[in-house]
Amino acid sequence: MRSSVVKLAAARVAVGSLLILAGVAVHGATFEEASAAATAARQANDIPHAIALYRDAVTLNPAWQEGWWFLGSLQYDSDQYAGARDALTHFVQLNPQAGPAWGLLGLSEYEVRDYAAALTHVQRALADTSGGQAEMEAVLRFHEALLLTRMGRFDAAVTRYAWFARHAPPESTLLTAIGLASLRVARVPDEVADNQHDLFETAGRAVYLTMSQQGDKADEILRDLMTRYPETAGVHYLVGWHLLASKQPEHAIAELQHELRLNPSNPAAATMLAWAFLDQGDPSAALPWARKAVEGAPDLMRAQYVLGRALAETSDVNHGIEDLEAASKADPADLEIHLALESAYSKAGRTSDAQRERVRSIELARGTSLVAQR
Amino acid sequence: MRNVSAMVALCAAVTAAGDSLPCAACHDQQGHAQPQTSMAHALELPAANLVLQAHPHLVYRHGAYTWTVERHGDGYTYSVTDGSSTISLPIVWALGAKSQTWVLEYNGHLYESLVSYFPRIDGLDLTMGDDRLQPATLVEAMGRLLANSEVRPCFQCHATAAVANDDIQFRSLVPGVQCEHCHTGAAQHAADIAQGKLDSVPPKLGHLSAEGVANFCGQCHRSFADVTRGRMFGQVDVRFQPYRLSLSKCFDGSDRRISCLACHDPHREVNHDAASYDPKCAACHQQSGKARLCPVAKSGCAGCHMQKVQLPGGHSLFTDHFIRIPHSGESYPDSPATGQ
Numbered sequence: 001m002r003s004s005v006v007k008l009a010a011a012r013v014a015v016g017s018l019l020i021l022a023g024v025a026v027h028g029a030t031f032e033e034a035s036a037a038a039t040a041a042r043q044a045n046d047i048p049h050a051i052a053l054y055r056d057a058v059t060l061n062p063a064w065q066e067g068w069w070f071l072g073s074l075q076y077d078s079d080q081y082a083g084a085r086d087a088l089t090h091f092v093q094l095n096p097q098a099g100p101a102w103g104l105l106g107l108s109e110y111e112v113r114d115y116a117a118a119l120t121h122v123q124r125a126l127a128d129t130s131g132g133q134a135e136m137e138a139v140l141r142f143h144e145a146l147l148l149t150r151m152g153r154f155d156a157a158v159t160r161y162a163w164f165a166r167h168a169p170p171e172s173t174l175l176t177a178i179g180l181a182s183l184r185v186a187r188v189p190d191e192v193a194d195n196q197h198d199l200f201e202t203a204g205r206a207v208y209l210t211m212s213q214q215g216d217k218a219d220e221i222l223r224d225l226m227t228r229y230p231e232t233a234g235v236h237y238l239v240g241w242h243l244l245a246s247k248q249p250e251h252a253i254a255e256l257q258h259e260l261r262l263n264p265s266n267p268a269a270a271t272m273l274a275w276a277f278l279d280q281g282d283p284s285a286a287l288p289w290a291r292k293a294v295e296g297a298p299d300l301m302r303a304q305y306v307l308g309r310a311l312a313e314t315s316d317v318n319h320g321i322e323d324l325e326a327a328s329k330a331d332p333a334d335l336e337i338h339l340a341l342e343s344a345y346s347k348a349g350r351t352s353d354a355q356r357e358r359v360r361s362i363e364l365a366r367g368t369s370l371v372a373q374r
Numbered sequence: 375m376r377n378v379s380a381m382v383a384l385c386a387a388v389t390a391a392g393d394s395l396p397c398a399a400c401h402d403q404q405g406h407a408q409p410q411t412s413m414a415h416a417l418e419l420p421a422a423n424l425v426l427q428a429h430p431h432l433v434y435r436h437g438a439y440t441w442t443v444e445r446h447g448d449g450y451t452y453s454v455t456d457g458s459s460t461i462s463l464p465i466v467w468a469l470g471a472k473s474q475t476w477v478l479e480y481n482g483h484l485y486e487s488l489v490s491y492f493p494r495i496d497g498l499d500l501t502m503g504d505d506r507l508q509p510a511t512l513v514e515a516m517g518r519l520l521a522n523s524e525v526r527p528c529f530q531c532h533a534t535a536a537v538a539n540d541d542i543q544f545r546s547l548v549p550g551v552q553c554e555h556c557h558t559g560a561a562q563h564a565a566d567i568a569q570g571k572l573d574s575v576p577p578k579l580g581h582l583s584a585e586g587v588a589n590f591c592g593q594c595h596r597s598f599a600d601v602t603r604g605r606m607f608g609q610v611d612v613r614f615q616p617y618r619l620s621l622s623k624c625f626d627g628s629d630r631r632i633s634c635l636a637c638h639d640p641h642r643e644v645n646h647d648a649a650s651y652d653p654k655c656a657a658c659h660q661q662s663g664k665a666r667l668c669p670v671a672k673s674g675c676a677g678c679h680m681q682k683v684q685l686p687g688g689h690s691l692f693t694d695h696f697i698r699i700p701h702s703g704e705s706y707p708d709s710p711a712t713g714q
Contacts, residue, residue, distance in 0.1 A: 215523055246523055248540035339599040346585040346620070346627030354627065355710045358598060358620065362709045365602045 031060040035067060047074055051083075058090070065094045069101065076104060081111035099128025103140050110143055119147040138168065142177070146188050149181040154268070155302050156331065157181035158207065165211035172201060179204030182241075183234035184268055199229055203238055215246050231262060237269045244276050252276045267296030267303055274306040283313035294323075301330040305337050312344035320344050335364045396564055397553045404641040405553075411643045412471035413551040417532035420450040422549075423468040425491055434489050434498035439515040441489045441498060443476075452476055452487055454516045461516045467549070469532050473690060475501050477528075478517055484525055485517030492689035502610075502687045531594035535561075556590075556640070584636075585627025591634045592616035609706045612683040618695040621710045624658065624665065625697075631657045648676040655679075 038053035054071040058064055072087030088105040092098060103125030109118035122144050126137070141163055148157035161178045168174060176189040179200030192200055202225050209218040222239050229235045236259035243252035256273040259266060270293035277286035287310040293303035304327040312320025324341045331337065342357035398405025408414055420426050430445040442453045443465070453462040466484075467477040476487040488509065490501040501518075509515035520528070529536040534552040536542055553560040559576040566574040582590060589597045596606070596614035598621075611617060616634065619625055625632050637654045638644060645651075655675040658665040668675065681700055682691045696707065 216521065243540075247526065250540045335603065339602060342598060343585060343589065343627070346625070347583055349626055349628030351626045355623075358602075358710050361598075361602045362607070365605050366607065 031057060031064070034060055035064065038067065038070070042070060042074065047078055050074055051078065051080075058087075062090070063094065065091060068094065072101075072108070073104060076108055079111075081108045084108040085112060085114070099125050100136060101125075102128065103136060107139070107143060110147065115147055115150050119144065119151065122147065138164075142174070145181065146177055149177065150186055150188050152186045154181050154184045154186075155300075159334075161207070162211045165208050170205060170208050175204035175208060176200045177204065178207050182207045182238050184237070184266075185234070199225075199232065202228075203235070206238070206242065210242055210245060215242075218242060219246075233263045233266070234259070236262065237266060237272065240269070240272055240276070244272060244279065247279075249276045249279045253280075265296060267293045267300055270296065271300065271303045271306050274310060275302075278306065278309050278313065283310045286310040287314060299330075301327050301334070301337075304330070305334075305340065308344070309340045312340065312347065317344055317348045321348065333364065335361060338364060396568075397560060400567070408553070408641040411551075411641070413640065415471035415550050416469065417529070417549040418468045418471075419549060420465045420468055421448055423450075423474075425471075425474050425493075426450050426465070426468060429491065432491065432498050436489075436500065437509075439509065439512075441515075443489075443491075443498065452478055452516075454488070454512060456512055456515070459512055461512055463516070469528070473502075473688065477520075480513070480516065484520045486520055487517045488515055494689040499689060500687070502685070505687050582633075583628055584625070584630055584633035587633045587635055588616040588620055588627070591640075607708050609683060609686050610688075611708070612692045612694050612706075613685055613688075615693075615695040619697070621707075622695070622697040623710070649673060651676050 034053055034057035038050055038057050041047075041050035041053055051071065051074050054067050054074070058067040058071060061067070068087050068091035072084045072091055075081070075087060076084035085105060085108040088101055088108060092101050092105055095101065102121045106118045106121030106123075106125060109115075109121060122140050126140050126144060141160060145157045145160035145164075148154070148160060158178070158181045161174075161181060164174055164178075173189050176192060176197060179202070180187055180189065180192070182203050183200065185200070189200075202221060206218045206221040206225065209215070209221065219242075222242055225235055226239060236255045240252045240255035240259060243249075243255060253273060253276045256269050256276060259269040260273065263269065270289045274286040274289035274293060277283070277289065286306065290303065290307035290310040293300065294307050297303050304323045308320045308323030308325075308327060310320070311317070311323060321341070321344045324337060324344055328334070328337045328341060338357050338361040342354050342361055345351075345354035345357060415424075426443070426445070429443070432443040434441045438456050440455050440457075442451075442455075444451060444453075450465045451462050452465050453460055455461075461480070463478045463480060465476045465487075466479050469475050469477060470490075473490060473492050475490040478485045478487055486501060486504070488501055488504050488507070489498045491497070492499055504518055507514070507518065526537055526540075526542055529542050529547060531551075533550065534548040534555040536547040548554070556579065557563075557576040559574065563574050563576055566572070579587075579590065589599075592598070592600060592614075595616050596611075598617050601607070601611055601614050601617040606614065619632070619634070620627075622632075630636060631654075636657070637651055652673050652675055659667055659675075661667065670678070676693065679697050679699065681694050683694045683706070684690075685692050698707070
């Protein structure tokens with residue numbers, strides 16, 4: 001997904017949505033002249049002039065929503081992202097219901113590397129259900145996943161990329177982005193050195209195939225990846241993850257142990273190793289790895305999850321429930337956490353809590369949960 | 375891919391040797407009763423299979439194709455023809471003690487037969503789940519190619535010691551659910567006992583909670599997590615008893631009175647006399663208990679509260695383990711929220 005194409009698509013789709021949302025306010029002749037001139041310049045495709053005129057017009061009338069919108073969207077289209085961000089910030093303050101504007105604001109913030117704000121605003125746009133243009137949705141979802149990766153929330157990013165395995169072809173930038181999240185590297189594709197593109201794109205292709213239910217093809221690519229990058233951090237972790245997803249916990253354990261020998265402080269690998277032992281029905285073996293994972297990354301939701309499960313499945317169900325509840329707060333839409341909570345509550349005799357988790361789990365699996373629909 | 379035929383021959387030798395586990399010498403009741411159960415016959419070699427023995431010639435026609443299952447010497451062949459060409463293969467494994475599907479080998483790959491035997495019609499029909507397939511070639515009409523990821527869990531449940539190091543052990547698996555299947559380490563325990571060593575006892579399963587048992591049995595019969603994770607919802611999930619049981623309002627994972635084992639002894643064939651389960655319900659639903667007494671009847675609980683449900687495409691009725699008060703005209707409930 002080339003960045004410029006994505007950007008233009010986002011801007012054009014959003015323009016269509018917002019012309020309806022932006023009202024026209026007129027204050028005095030000077031403003032009328034400026035606003036009319038700005039509109040004429042835009043319609044004549046004289047973009048630099050239009051930007052200057054819109055800037056004059058909104059200075060004269062700061063309540064002119066349409067002016068802020070065009071000032072923002074035209075600057076975004078002209079790669080003037082800081083200006084676009086400022087104009088769109090004014091616009092959403094005047095019209096907070098304008099979902100597409102939150103999206104374009106988030107995309108502008110992404111370009112100026114204000115990643116935290118960008119993620120918040122892209123997610124706000126995605127939560128808005130009034131838009132519905134598929135093209136804009138894809139752009140926003142892609143940037144949400146990029147931002148989650150950039151901010152180190154790799155598991156959430158990989159989950160988001162699963163949508164693309166159903167809706168988008170395996171194009172190079174998408175695969176590189178998936179590869180970055182899968183190998184747990186907090187960068188975006190533009191930040192990848194030329195000599196590392198192959199590593200990330202190959203890893204991303206394997207994960208894309210796994211997500212597309214083409215596990216056998218993913219096997220081949222991962223074998224190739226291990227041959228070419230045997231000592232690269234994250235590769236054996238990725239292979240372990242794939243083997244675990246393919247219900248091969250013993251092989252997964254071997255790969256994850258290999259990763260931890262190369263990279264002993266990798267809490268994601270410790271998490272996944274604990275998970276593999278849990279899948280093998282050996283929570284006692286899982287417990288020390290789960291503790292190590294939580295020590296290494298107290299905020300890693302998956303680490304809390306495996307620790308909660310390991311405790312609940314050994315003999316400390318109440319502490320296990322505490323960890324699982326904490327993990328659930330971190331990601332309320334994660335089905336695995338709700339399934340583990342259901343089992344732990346049931347084991348503890350908390351029947352109404354267990355039933356509530358069953359209902360939630362089924363809703364999440366069916367996609368009828370409001371959280372899941374996000 | 376694999377030389378399945380040679381592996382089957384080895385497997386047959388192991389089975390024919392009998393005495394696969396001399397557990398019955400000490401565990402008399404379980405050791406003698408369990409081999410008579412359907413679970414013990416969940417997978418069989420054709421020569422040992424009673425369904426095939428009782429049906430030496432089965433024929434089914436559907437669309438352009440005709441399938442035939444028939445005896446040839448000591449073995450059984452599965453054939454499909456479109457009138458001009460025919461594929462004829464030996465049946466490698468028979469899966470299912472009642473309804474039965476066959477595993478075939480074709481060009482080094484394993485296939486699930488496109489038709490199965492169903493006792494309720496005493497004949498063949500399309501295999502459940504494959505009825506949506508529209509075979510365009512003779513090979514597709516023969517069967518459905520099994521992905522590696524499908525074969526492993528298939529044998530893991532229907533056979534014993536089928537998987538080691540994540541790979542199927544075609545050379546050494548033991549057909550059906552035998553002692554070692556549930557009691558991991560039973561074989562070593564038996565060997566040690568013969569040497570006078572008494573300390574290698576398999577893990578006790580009796581201490582498991584109702585939740586633990588549901589998950590244990592659910593490894594094959596499908597737990598709540600398995601069905602939900604796999605999104606196997608709808609009337610077909612009636613055959614996943616641990617999942618359905620867990621939807622029940624009365625399911626308490628810490629109370630063994632609602633455990634699978636409270637009603638079923640896995641070492642014996644399932645009891646189809648519904649009245650025999652009344653005391654199990656009465657263990658909670660009694661005058662002095664917290665659970666309410668039924669205002670309608672004092673017996674035949676399962677007849678009302680565990681209804682028989684037709685398995686779509688399966689030619690069989692299953693007892694719905696979602697214990698509830700059913701309402702006339704209701705649709706099949708698939709969530710605790712809709713079933714109570």
